[in-house]
Amino acid sequence: MECYLNKISILKIRRIVFNLHLYIGLVVGLFLVIVALTGSLLVFREEIETQLYPELMITDVRGEQAPVQRILDAVERAYPQDHIFSLRVPRQPGQTYLVKMNHAHDLFVYADPYSGELLGAHRQSDTFMGWITLMHTQLLLGERGKTILGIGGLLLICMSTTGLYLWFPPNGRVLEGFKVNRSGSWKRRIFDLHRAFGIYTVFFLLIIGLTGVSLVFNKTTVELVDFLTISPPRPAPVLSDPSRKDSHIRSLDQLLQHADRLLPAQTTWINFPQTPQAPWIVRKKAPEELHPNGRNFIHFDQYTGEVLLTENALTAPLGTRIYNALYPLHIGVAGGLPTRILQVAAGFSTVVLFLTGYVMWRNKRKTNKRKVTDGISFMGQSGKLFR
Secondary structure: OHHHHHHHHHHHHHHHHHHHHHHHHHHHHHHHHHHHHHHHHHHOHHHHHHHHOHHHHEOOOOOOOOOHHHHHHHHHHHOOOOOEEEEEOOOOOOEOEEEEEOOOOOEEEEEOOOOOOEEEEEEHHHOHHHHHHHHHHHOOOOHHHHHHHHHHHHHHHHHHHHHHHHHOOOOOOHHHHHOOOOOOOHHHHHHHHHHHHHHHHHHHHHHHHHHHHHHHOHHHHHHHHHHHHOOOOOOOOOOOOHHHOOOOOOOHHHHHHHHHHHOOOEEEEEEOOOOOOOOEEEEEEOOOOOOOOOOEEEEEOOOOOOEEEEEOHHHOOHHHHHHHOHHHHHHOOOOOHHHHHHHHHHHHHHHHHHHHHHHHHHHHHHHHHHHHHHHHHHHHHHHHHOO
């Protein structure tokens, strides 16, 4: 009797989990597919953009590079109505400078690192990959879109965990869950396809969901990771002193040379002060880091060039180092090209999971409707017999 009751309880739990998995998939499945597909394209964003816009992304390698200040002066002359937000420094010979204007997602200006010549510009939203980026990171809705994406990431985690629970066969025949039975009916093949694709990609989808949520709700994630690892928080930014604005800052090239002496690693980005108290921030990547942009930061006073703060990713507290690893995991660069390909495959697998799940739901719905219709017909025929 007790064994029978236990089986009933397990069936009830599976029914609840099944309904949760089903209705989340029906409500947000297509939304998650769009996010996953755009994310898959962004894994190879740089390679795709190089093919689409070679005249902006690459140049011939020749001689020494021009001073950075010359490039900035050229940008300011060409776009006097805009202001410089950040500068991407070439990571390899032949790569161009990218100057972001106004904010992170507005006007992009490209410059030749050797001649200092401006190669062209475009608005991020006007290009294919730029539009894909805005869709994936904010759903074209700004901050509100980021919050929606965070909630979507939580639902992806829920779908993945419930799917993993439902995948495990009650009869213990685990190997069957990895196969597609080609000799069965087409409905059975659809079910097997959904189950197999799910188990092969579930761990990648969980990583995508967990890391995606951490990037959206980054403040909460940082506090949680620091709490769990008993780590001190990342140091608070040190502000520039506006009272010293009459001081003459050294050139940006001199600041970069100073940054190289403080931290001999590759410079990847320079963030420009956007407020009277904001510092210059030089970002660097050490060879040991997984993060493509690095997580080393040197803050300079925007008026005097004085070093305000230095952050070294390799000596940072454990909590900070764990958080720094989340973005490389999210974009699949942690294991090089193989993990990037697997990340793309996991993203495209959501199409198969959504379509097979939808077909299974439609088949079940049609079957239930047929049962109801047959039942009504039977009751009608029975009523005639007793008139």
